Amino acid sequence: MKLRGKIRSRKVMVLIDCGATHKFISLEVVRKIGLPTTATKNYDVVMGTSESVTGKGMCKGVVLELQGLTIIEDFLPLDLGSTNVVLGMKWLGTSRSIEVNWKLLTMKFQLGDGWMTLKVDKGLNKSRISLKAMMKTLQNEDSQGTLRIPCNAIRPHQCPNNISVIDELGIQKLFEEVQFGFL
Structure with a gap:
């Protein structure tokens, strides 16, 4: 699911991907916004294209605004091509329950005692x-x-x-x- 979001008032394209294990942010966004990176050991990530990419570092406490939802998470910086941010299973797994409606292109999930609904930005799916x-x-x-x-x-x-x-x-x-x- 692709949605529009913001990091430090800058527009980003966010991909919610249950096939991704972690949370990733593009190196380009890290450079343009000037996000600080904490040193880590190198890590290898197998991309959706089956290509293995080596990354290093972590961007801690990144504030991502997404359709009225504020997400504060740590992200692994990688070259993501045209995607700016990937929210994978590490983020999806923080919700007790998720309902996806593929016809309406919505994702509804528990947030505290209530529910939050995110809607795909159809313009990003071209x-x-x-x-x-x-x-x-x-x-x-x-x-x-x-x-x-x-x-x-x-x-x-x-x-x-x-x-x-x-x-x-x-x-x-x-x-x-x-x-x-x-x-």
Whole structure:
């Protein structure tokens, strides 16, 4: 589940992942925000891609704001790609009970004597494409040199039928119109 959150008033993308064992924070966020890191021994983490990554250090007492919930936790800094924060089983296991509604994309969990509901940010669940993958698609014989992009990815222009077809010569204009980057 992907949600928007804040650390020190800075927007971050948070992934709640029951497949992750611990709580992680991206090295990029640690650097940009200037979070202090406590020295630790090196640790190895197997990522979802099956790649093993070595990390070191711990960011203690990080305050993460998430949809009205304040979470104060220790995080292991790692290169997380486009994800800023991962809340894994170490965090999920602190709740006595969790209910996930995959249709509504919500997670309800016990918080003290009450319940808290977090809702997925649907805008964060869109796949990003790298320039390399986009160029490979354009060069594919079946694509005939065109790239189909959902209209909601292009601003401020509107497209008929919610689809825009852009030839290779128009690709530069596309890059000027599409908003790329992280939160």
